[in-house]
Amino acid sequence: MNRHVVRYYFTEGLRGIFLHAFSSFAAVGVITACLLIMGSFTLVSINIQSMVTELEQGSEISVKVDKSLSDAMARSLGSRISELDNVMKAEFYSNQQTFDDMVEKNGEMAMMGYTPDIYHHRYKVYLVDVQFAEETVEQLNALPGVAENGVTLERELLGTLLSIRQVVRLVSVALIAALLVVSLFIMQNTIKLATFERREEISIMRVVGATKGFIRRPFVVEGFILGSMAGLLAYIIQSFAYKRFDQAFEPIDVINTIPFAELWLPVLFTFILTGFLVGVFGSMMTIRKYLKA
């Protein structure tokens, strides 16, 4: 492609933006708003998911060791537990530690006459993904050396965490899909207006032998510029808003937000790419319909 032809596409694309400045401004505004809503919701969703994951990783499965195993054998069971796919780590907790805890909790008098042998050696098992907790429980129960009915899983808490994660994921996906459609629609309308205002030029171009690609490309450039501008603008506003949000929640211990320093690159990339794709596809879809007619 010749340099002057590329320059022509960009000149015409920019001319289109200024020719109907108000609708260009409106398109950038609405797409920015859509990206911001999508982005805010995604960031909230990412933060909730990160917090849920933290909680999940904190929740443990308690595995009692069969009392018939010697101390050494009980300690070696840990390596077999750790070999299971979904196990992140397995911490050994001896019956002596449990006994000491009980003494501390209930007082020496209450434990008088008892020895640590009344308790099992235990493992605190942390999972990679709680979604597969039931399968891991089955595998743990099947391990030789694990006491009968010795695996305890807090099903209720895990169920709640899983539900929260699923709801957040579903709502995010639905909202993002809906807002993408809205953005595409807005972009289509802007380009439709641009093609309508230039219908005479387009008809002359067709008469003199311009190819459809040549007619289409300035509009695609226009869509790409508008979409990318919206992406960049949305990123600037989003980064500012997120930092404010982060500062506001900093004093609350329960809420651990992900620092923006870890998020800025994917956020910037996603916003620009989404804006770019909405612009390019929106304009291509519109002009294709127009050129067919």
Next chain:
Amino acid sequence: MTLRIDDGEFIFLVGPSGSGKSTIIKLLTSEIRPSEGKVMVNGYNINTIKPGAVPMLRRTLGVIFQDFRLIEKKNVFENVAFAMRAVGAAPREIKKRVPYVLDLVGLSHKARRRPHELSGGEQQRVAIARALINNPMVIIADEPTGNLDPARSLEIMTLLERINALGTTVLAVTHEKALVDRFAKRVIAIDGGRIVSDKQGGYFTSGPTARQ
């Protein structure tokens, strides 16, 4: 209907409204495809032409309309240059060719004027310059004098005759009986989608000569 137009001819296509003149133009420019028969234009078979080849066919044609179809926001130079840009011509070529063609149609001195600052005849000359700019093999003029007074009409038809003398084939669709007879060219009359007459010389008043 069987019709053959050779290189370098000047043809008047006449006929009442609804006789099929516009359909012939649409067939020649491949806006529509023939439902039957065969149409060949400048080596392109309109029956089988691929969509990608239609722009190439149109580059061999220059079309002039009754309503001029100039872009109001562009000046004369830009209106003509626009047709060159649309086919991807380089700026250097445009700068060289546009003044030449504007000179040919006698509008060099009005290159910076906007269409609304020109008379109807001048606007049509801009349209002719635009049709000529890509050096077409055939000029198709659809009622080129329909919006002009007799003096301007004569001026436009004279210009088309000059262009024809330079080697470009001209097909002019018109209702102007006086012009057709004055220029004494080949006249094809159609009615109801059929050729009712194909004569050399005047058609409406003078004695026709049947074409072999």
